Amino acid sequence: MTSSSAEPAPDSGPTSTTSTTTTSTDSASGPGVFELGGTVTIPRLGFGAMQLPGRWSGPAGDTAKAVAVTRRAVELGARYIDTAAFYFSPTHRANDLLREALYPYASDVTIATKVGPLRNETGEMYAEARPDQLRAEVERNLEDLGVDTLDLVHLRVGRLSGGVAESLGERFAVLAALREEGLIRQLGVSNVTSGQLAEARSIAPVAAVQNRFGVLDQGDAALVDECADAGIAYMPFFALGGGHTDLGQENLRKVGERHGATVHQVAIAWGLARSPSIVQIPGTASLAHLEENVAAGRLVLDEDDMALLGRRG
Numbered sequence: 001m002t003s004s005s006a007e008p009a010p011d012s013g014p015t016s017t018t019s020t021t022t023t024s025t026d027s028a029s030g031p032g033v034f035e036l037g038g039t040v041t042i043p044r045l046g047f048g049a050m051q052l053p054g055r056w057s058g059p060a061g062d063t064a065k066a067v068a069v070t071r072r073a074v075e076l077g078a079r080y081i082d083t084a085a086f087y088f089s090p091t092h093r094a095n096d097l098l099r100e101a102l103y104p105y106a107s108d109v110t111i112a113t114k115v116g117p118l119r120n121e122t123g124e125m126y127a128e129a130r131p132d133q134l135r136a137e138v139e140r141n142l143e144d145l146g147v148d149t150l151d152l153v154h155l156r157v158g159r160l161s162g163g164v165a166e167s168l169g170e171r172f173a174v175l176a177a178l179r180e181e182g183l184i185r186q187l188g189v190s191n192v193t194s195g196q197l198a199e200a201r202s203i204a205p206v207a208a209v210q211n212r213f214g215v216l217d218q219g220d221a222a223l224v225d226e227c228a229d230a231g232i233a234y235m236p237f238f239a240l241g242g243g244h245t246d247l248g249q250e251n252l253r254k255v256g257e258r259h260g261a262t263v264h265q266v267a268i269a270w271g272l273a274r275s276p277s278i279v280q281i282p283g284t285a286s287l288a289h290l291e292e293n294v295a296a297g298r299l300v301l302d303e304d305d306m307a308l309l310g311r312r313g
């Protein structure tokens with residue numbers, strides 16, 4: 001990520017990420033790397049920023065803690081961070097927290113954002129952006145993050161509960177044009193069907209798909225395999241159940257006991273073993289959970305583990 005030259009770094013800039021290349025203990029690169037769009041090398045264990053601002057109805061976000069978690073994620077080797085301008089709570093916004101933690105951004109850190117859902121100041125996702133509203137959404141992310149070009153922008157479509165089979169062509173073409181203009185380096189799609197991915201790919205190259213998928217939630221398996229065949233990164237959201245699904249399932253616990261690992265670590269490792277196209281973006285606002293999640297990059301599951309956990313394809 002190259003920071004905007006026009007923007008001064010905030011006073012509270014980072015202590016450990018001011019150089020152009022960050023130092024790392026490389027825990028997150030244990031599972032290897034993915035060539036994003038065939039041009040950018042990222043470790044397959046990244047970080048999701050959605051939890052950083054805190055929940056709408058729950059404990060408020062904590063700036064110092066969120067900044068510490070973000071810097072630690074990068075220090076531990078995460079180089080792909082997923083965010084959105086619509087990740088905010090009554091007190092905090094994910095993009096502000098990332099900027100406070102990491103600006104000026106190290107050149108080897110990729111920050112991916114997404115546009116599509118429109119969210120009002122009461123937290124309600126009230127509509128999807130029309131094609132003519134997408135430029136403003138992209139510009140909002142540029143401004144929030146303090147950059148001239150966004151590394152990767154996903155077009156996120158469909159309802160919160162799942163994808164809907166609607167054309168995304170007109171909206172994706174707007175993002176493709178903004179890429180041509182130099183505001184975006186790479187494009188992704190989120191919450192899509194195979195048909196919608198094909199539609200997007202007919203307009204411009206797609207570097208990443210971000211859909212719901214996890215060890216207890218394998219409904220999107222065919223698209224995971226399709227992405228692997230096409231060299232497209234598949235970034236599952238809710239790989240840890242999103243805080244909604246209990247991971248205390250018997251087989252997850254069994255595999256965890258075999259390896260001395262937690263069920264959350266097994267869920268992360270399962271995705272990494274499931275497909276070479278998967279780049280994990282587990283979300284957390286907790287330092288302890290972050291350390292645990294990154295350590296999952298060193299957990300290698302064998303055929304017996306995968307047989308127990310299932311591998312729909």
Ligand SMILES: NC(=O)c1ccc[n+]([C@@H]2O[C@H](COP(=O)([O-])OP(=O)(O)OC[C@H]3O[C@@H](n4cnc5c(N)ncnc54)[C@H](OP(=O)(O)O)[C@@H]3O)[C@@H](O)[C@H]2O)c1
Pocket residue numbers: 047048049050051082083114156190191210211236237238239240241242243264265281282283284285286288289290292293
């Ligand atoms: N495209 C989309 O539609 C979409 C939708 C949702 C999310 N996303 C992206 O995907 C990323 C991941 O999704 P997510 O954060 O919603 O869900 P997730 O990664 O499946 O799970 C996050 C939840 O698990 C908890 N958690 C994390 N690590 C844990 C651990 N080691 N032990 C126990 N609990 C743990 C977190 O709480 P703590 O904070 O307490 O650790 C949080 O409640 C997000 O950050 C966001 O960037 C995209």
